Each structure stands twice: as structure tokens, then as C-alpha cells.
Amino acid sequence: MRNAFVTGGDRGIGRAIVEMLVAMGHRVVFTYHRNEKAAVRTLKEIGPGKAECYKLDLRDYTRIRYLLLRLKRKGMVFDVVVNNAGILGRFRTIPTITRRDWDEVIAVNLSGPFYLMKWLLPLIRKGGCIINISSIAGKMGGTVGVHYAASKAGLIGFTFALARELAGSGIRVNAIAPGPVDTGLLTPQQKRRLSRLALLKRVARPEEIAHAVRFLIENEYITGEVIDINAGRYMD
Ligand SMILES: NC(=O)c1ccc[n+]([C@@H]2O[C@H](COP(=O)([O-])OP(=O)(O)OC[C@H]3O[C@@H](n4cnc5c(N)ncnc54)[C@H](OP(=O)(O)O)[C@@H]3O)[C@@H](O)[C@H]2O)c1
Secondary structure (H helix, E strand, C coil): CCEEEEECCCCHHHHHHHHHHHHHHCCCEECCCHHHHHHHHHHHHCCCCEEEEEEEEEEHHHHHHHHHHHHHHHCCCEEEECCCCCCCCCCCCHHHHHHHHHHHHHHHHHHHHHHHHHHHHEEEEEEEEEEECCCCHHHHHHCHHHHHHHHHHHHHHHHHHHHHHHHHHHEEEEEECCEEECCCCCCCHHHHHHHHCCCCCCCCCCHHHHCCCCHHHHCCCCCCCEECCCCCCHCC
């Protein structure tokens, strides 16, 4: 059986990715941060024996290492890893972004995937793939603030460098840069405002991002690539 690891799989885009991976026949290990209710609900709705979940704060290097040692002791190896979990941070301009705001967004969105890959890499099977969920903000700045945009642009650079580093081991590394998606990350007002900017006049459904994850898993000739899913935002 193929195994997959997804961060932030309890809700939003991560949950859609978990469901899609289960539908593809993977057994999924996913993490959540604080929302145990959502994690339990996801496990229940997916059905018994198809997934397991662990509480994990991506800012906590020691815990990440501990979880990965636990999975290693269980003999787990992974075919797919999706670095999905992320936070938006508060909408702010440079003069009002505190050092704490900056550190937190960078810690979860950029240092977290690095910490995770450091310990997870030896558990990824040859021929496996890693998919990083970046954002349109990482390519064109977005509307949140420099902290979020820098974290997501950093994840794209991380993707390119890791794709080069792992090509010889037969592991592919790609990123997805979604525009606005219908999850709890955005308020209803933000979704309405951002819908107007898309050619298709709506935000994406989480399943539409999961679909790109599937594409990147199945197409074995793609590495070091960023897939944009934003309903024509670059055509403005
Ligand atoms: N929604 C969008 O419009 C959009 C657009 C472009 C890119 N993205 C990116 O897509 C990814 C998923 O976003 P989403 O919209 O699905 O967000 P979401 O619904 O807010 O879910 C965020 C996920 O990240 C987890 N998380 C938050 N802080 C964490 C931490 N410190 N350590 C570990 N996990 C943590 C959450 O766990 P809990 O549930 O336990 O809190 C949750 O599972 C993010 O990287 C986001 O930046 C989203």
C-alpha cells in the first residue's frame, strides 16, 4: 500500500488533499495543530483504517523530530508528502508588522516545511514526490503583507532547490500556487473581494487544489515546477 503524509489535513485544502489521496488508494498520515475536533471528524468521515492523525506544531523542531522518529520506529515509508499547513498572519503593512508577526508566519510557512523535510526525507521512497502548497502571493505579492508573501516565495525557492537536490534520488519536488480558495483562511468579505479579481469571478474550491496534487503525483515527468491555479489572475 502507498503511504502519504499531509500537514494540516484536518480542514480546508489539506482535508480535500487527504480525501483525494484516500480515494487514490493511499493510507494517509495527516497532522493538525489545535483543531482536534476537525481532525477527529475528518478521520471519522474518511472511514476506519484509511488515515491516522497526529497533533503537530510546525514551529516546534523537537516535536517534529520526535513524531518522525515515532513513524520511523513503526517502519513507515512515504510515497507522497504534502507540505500544506500554513497561516495567513494579520493583514498589515510594513510599519505595523511586528517582529513577532513576521517570525510566526515565517516559522509556520517556511521553517516548518524545512524542519519537517529534514527528518522526513529518509522516510521517502525512491520514486516518491513532495508537493509544497505555496500561494499566488509568493509570485506576485498578494494582499496580506510582506510576511506571508515572503514565506510563500521562500517555499517556491525551497521547492526549486530541493528538486535539484533530490533528482538523483528519484524524488520529485513541486509546488502549487493557488489564488484564493474557499476555506476558513479567508473571511467572507475577503472571498467576495478576491472573487471579483478572478476572470471566473469566484474563489477556488479546495478540491480544485487537491486535483492538482493528484496531477503532480501521477505525472512522473514533472519536477521543480510551480502550478498556478488562480482563474486567470495573471491576465489582468
Ligand atoms: N485558502 C486560500 O485562499 C489559500 C490560497 C493560497 C494558498 N493557501 C495555502 O494553502 C494552505 C492551506 O490553507 P487553507 O486555506 O486550507 O487553511 P486553513 O483552512 O486555515 O487550514 C490551515 C491548516 O494549517 C494548520 N496549522 C495552522 N497553524 C499551524 C502550526 N503552527 N503548525 C502546524 N499546522 C498548523 C491548521 O491546523 P488546525 O486546524 O489544527 O488549526 C490547518 O490544518 C496554506 O499553506 C495556505 O497558505 C491558501
